[in-house]
Amino acid sequence: MNAARAGREGRFLSLLGQHEKILYKVAHAYCRSAADRDDLVQEMIAALWRSFDRYDERQRFSTWLYRVALNVAISSYRREKRRQDNIAEVDPASLDIAESAGERSEPLERLSDFIVGLGDIDKALMLLYLESYTYEEIATTLGLSETNVATKLSRIKGQREPPSTEAILRLRETQHDDR
């Protein structure tokens, strides 16, 4: 392995190490089992490495990472969906963000249910939105117009009833304890 390649690999792994949580967030939103999530993360790493030559340093690495990771996750999800027609009828409890995150809590279960219940592209839209990307950034990443992004987000948010006040209060207490 030559020095240039080793340097490139080192730079890639260092950047990836700083932002790897993004891969797990995306994997949790699109996969049911831990084994599937691991496979998906590995597939994402492969795709990221293959695309790294085209990464423009003027762009935020996390934005680029999100785009590649979501593309891999969506293509894998759509492939699986074609293979097993019933994937759309997954029991939300089986794709459990709350459980994977280490403990069960009602608000996190609600978040899990909420994300699992979305379509494949809507999941990407919502993940980017929850990460506080601007409408312009979301539109560029998805390849939609800003108006379309805004319309779809308000439609998605209107689909679900809000979590209970007690649940939100409990969550705030938990976050306070964590600090």
Added chain:
Amino acid sequence: MTTDELQLLWQAFDTKLDAVSRSNERLVRDASLGRASTALDRLARTVRIEVAINAFGVLLLGSFAANHHGEWLMLAAAIPLWVCALGLVVAGIVQLVAIANVGYDGPIIAIAGALDRLHLLRARVTMWTFVLAPLIWPALAIVTVGAVSGENALSALGQAWILANVAFGVSVLVIARLLAWRFATRGVPPLVRQMFDALSGKDVVAARKQLASLLAYESSID
């Protein structure tokens, strides 16, 4: 669900996910980048092998047809096979070009659309391969007999054998498609189900539906 509530929940998930990330660090640490391949890389490898095999078939059949240019039965058998093999080569090259144009760092909707179109093309190629296989089987038998023994298939196999196999191919196709539409999705092993779904055109219908829903998603603004 309001914006604040959702983002509050997401921040909580983010914090909890730190523990999961730490336990999964090995995935990044152990990533062997030199051998890393995506599903698309694996598909490209498969398609390249298919193209190579079919191109070899085109050459063999072309050579066979040239060697039997005065024999109508041999040509009548070899030319449809040659056309099918050539069609598969062209379809394979189109797929390879489509795969080469997919970059995972492109806009999500565009990439999903490109992959859906690629899948639709593959589903169509597979369906036509399954549909034509029983029909061109007698032609393949005639060419094989001619190439291996050098004999005229009419004298080696007999006219009755050839006609019976044409009838058999048509019957197999009709029965298989009927069965595929009626029973494909219930209680059969996955491999058989995949074959039946490909043969019946259910894969093509599903791929077309998926692409249509993506296009509708892209253009829908109320």
